Amino acid sequence: MKGDRKRILVTGGAGFLGSHLCERLVGDGHDVLCVDNFYTGTRANVARLLKESNFELMRHDVTFPLYVEVDEIYNLACPASPVHYQHDPVQTTKTSVHGAINMLGLAKRLRARILQASTSEVYGDPAVHPQTEAYWGHVNPIGPRSCYDEGKRCAETLFADYRRQHGLVVKIARIFNTYGPRMHPNDGRVVSNFIVQALAGEPLTLYGDGSQTRAFCYVDDLIEGLVRLMESPETCNDPVNLGNPVETSMHEIARRVLRATGSASPIEHRGLPVDDPLQRCPDISRARRLLGWEPAIDLDEGLARTVAYFRDRCGVARPTIRDLDLTPVG
Ligand code: NAD
Ligand code: UDP
């Protein structure tokens, strides 16, 4: 194995990103404890790992204290898709804030390194473009996205204060839109929605006029960035943007998904959700400089791999579009 064998806690480990991270860390030979309350994640996401002797799964809600013994903590627990985090917004804020306090308290007792899965949503609907870590953001504190955006901002504050006040080694990853296999087919994010719709021969639901932009990172690239950030020197405590700096409009995403699936689905316009950011793209100079990291998988390659996953999954589970609630929020 590479480096020392560590005991690593991954909260939210049965979710989309968490399951890929657990797989990577188990593969690297670490002892991995995956903690999840299965709010949006599933046992099936980590089923393959359950037979590994260096993997353990625990059902637990991070808003309650957790007493375990580990060397490192990746704090990923939190629903990430707007449909899910707006379903129970008070719980979303509790998970971000109480969850961060509990995991930081755990890290403090153990003197463990801790990484926070923060988000590009801390920049809100940005007035600066592309977004550097120095930008403080443009966030509505009382809108439908605020439970997530402000919860994550408060979590960053807590991480910064546990560092200043208690000398913890903290890492803050500001993750931009990430996609890939094991996204929940029903979670309402654009890439999974479009692929599921295209494969079912249903219209692709394009919100607004489709000119709003995001930058999409394939999951394997993102996981590499998270691991490098965790392993970075103790002095590397400032937030780091992790994402693929190729800005793409939602209209273009629809076009690429149609091409990747070979689908003839039409595009159907729907209303733009409240506070939907118009433009978003990371400046990843800091990640390049401090971590030597940048994404290697381009959008078409990543989409092809993701389409292959959903094709297999549809073959087994056969979800129909009518099973899915894909309505925009707001
Ligand atoms: P996900 O919804 O698939 O995973 C989140 C996991 O956290 C799920 O397994 C869920 O059951 C678990 N969880 C939720 N509340 C919990 C609680 N109170 N206690 C224990 N577990 C809980 O989402 P994801 O895309 O894998 O996102 C993982 C993390 O990365 C989140 O913190 C999210 O905010 C962050 N992030 C993701 C993206 C992205 O594009 N995927 C972008 C920015 C930030
Ligand atoms: N905590 C935890 N596991 C631990 C240590 C602490 O879950 O191993 C929780 C504990 O419930 C506490 C929170 O983390 O409420 C913050 O801990 P800290 O020591 O920072 O603050 P205090 O205990 O003084 O509130």
Ligand code: UDP
């Ligand atoms: N979107 C869309 N159709 C969908 C789902 C999302 O046009 O079926 C748009 C959404 O309005 C937003 C973009 O795609 O502008 C990205 O949405 P997602 O929920 O994936 O991520 P986030 O808004 O959190 O960046």
